Amino acid sequence: MSARIGVDVNVVRILFVVLAIGGGAGLTLYVLAWLVFPREGATTSIGRRVLGDRRTVGLALAFGSALVVVLLVLAALGLGFAGNLLWPVSMAVCGLVLVWRGADEEERAFLHELVGQAPLLGSTTHGTRRATVLRVAVGTFLACAGLGGLVASRNPAGNIVAMVIAANVVIVGFLVVFGPWWLRLARDLSLERRERVRTEERAAMAATVHDSVLQTLALIQRAAGDQGEVTRLARAQERELRAWLFEGRPPGSFDESAVATVTQAVSVIERDVEADHRVAVDTVTVGDCPLTDGLRALLSAAREATVNAAKWSGASTVSLFVEVESTRVSVFVRDRGKGFDPDAVDRDRQGIAESIRARVARHGGSAVVRSVPGQGTEVELVMPTTQDRM
């Protein structure tokens, strides 16, 4: 704080101590300054953060209004004494809560340390019976003394300072007695909440694993003799699990109508072709962009080419590569299957190639089919775009 004003730390402290001895106002000033000035390195002060936190302000307002009501009731009943007691107590509690909420991690640690250093309050950490007894004794004494002071100060009316001091003594007394206990209570509460969240998470995880992974494992055991089926099941499960673990999509929640980007559409092709035909589709996508009519046509052609490769090539793996660039999207569907001679194909396969070509051509794209007997086939599809990449 002193760094902020540009005066030596000790000078500031001495000044405040003198003020504190002088009239008690110094202490208040010091606390105020502590609230208002940012700590070294921090950009906002505790006070600013308190005001910036809507929930805290709301809480304070709610508490304040409740307090006013209680005070009014007490006053109406003629219990001025209780009202006098309630005021300082609630003010102090409010202040402490606000400071605590506003403090950042480091400042909290500092406050903690401060509390721990006080020999009387440190009993939670040291935990000896003697310290507890001492604490309760001192606390009770303080509280009684304070109460006594309060009662005494009520008679010569107008001695506000004495009353405030007495009230503070009462508060300190209560804090000494109950402080550590409150701290522990708060800590236990937050621990319990964390534990509950963890348990719920574990239950959700177990349910998901049961519904998908264990079911698939059972299916795999039943289909153990059928290699193609086992591979298909394993791939499907793998895909589902990956989507869940890495993309946060719960199994079975895939919404077809929500497919809005190239990457999503490609993963749908991968899933469907693998489910319908016993091949693995190795997909690699580079970049992503929203789907347009042209890209939908491109991807439906890609799907047809992939299905074709799965059906006819005899290869166990089909590679699907999609690259989104700023001016075009290219798709390559490749298999290492038996291939064919493009010049001497039978009519229906020619037809398939034509239908793929026609689909993309309608939107200004192009398609090239390359195949060498015995070495496999590759279909290249390109669609020009004006879309921005994502």
Place this chain on the structure above:
Amino acid sequence: MSPDVSPDESPGGSGARRGDGSSGAASAADGRVRVFLVDDHHLFLSGVRAELGDSVDVIGDADEVAAAIELIGERLPDVVLVDVHMPDGGGRAVIEAIGRTHPEVRFLALSVSDAAEDVIGVIRAGARGYVTKTISGPELTGAIRRVADGDAVFSPRLAGFVLDAFAADPERRGDMVPSFDPELDQITPREREVLRLIARGYAYKEVARELSISIKTVESHVSAVLRKLQLSSRHQLTRWATERRLL
């Protein structure tokens, strides 16, 4: 970049200094690559052992990071097949620890995860390649040989990641700070072509044929990309990998 492999043919000499020769495929007495396996799944360890069979010389395995570091330092294999996901830091911890003390030991990362974060992570830690656990036995043997020879092993997916991370369009990395080392922070058009073919599912041999270059040239392109991937300082790369996971 040509990998700094100078196959140690001189008997005794420098070979003895580094244990029983640790570079080049022809280091074991019978010419087989000496392989060490690190994986915390025993089922997988025995599966890989069986699949590799006699094609390589499996000189040991470990199922935890600490034991792996100790045994690899002792036995100095040519290639370590290391699982990415393990307790206590995973494959990365092993690669980094051995990389400091025995830089001549080469690593091939093996994982079920295809998450960009993991893949880029192990490569940047120093692995010379990355393959998924679904790879077939012969393919795995080929990849091990390639790594033993000092080359890089790029799966189609890894190639795709690199293409994505080193995107060609400037507007896609609009928020990128000017790079300090353009040579490390970009890939050349030729390298891009090679990567694209690998991503399309081409083997190195097929890439070479398609581009009418030798396999050696393909290998040196891929090694150059691997080096850029490992050394490039673009923080972009790490961020890209993290963001991709969130998509």
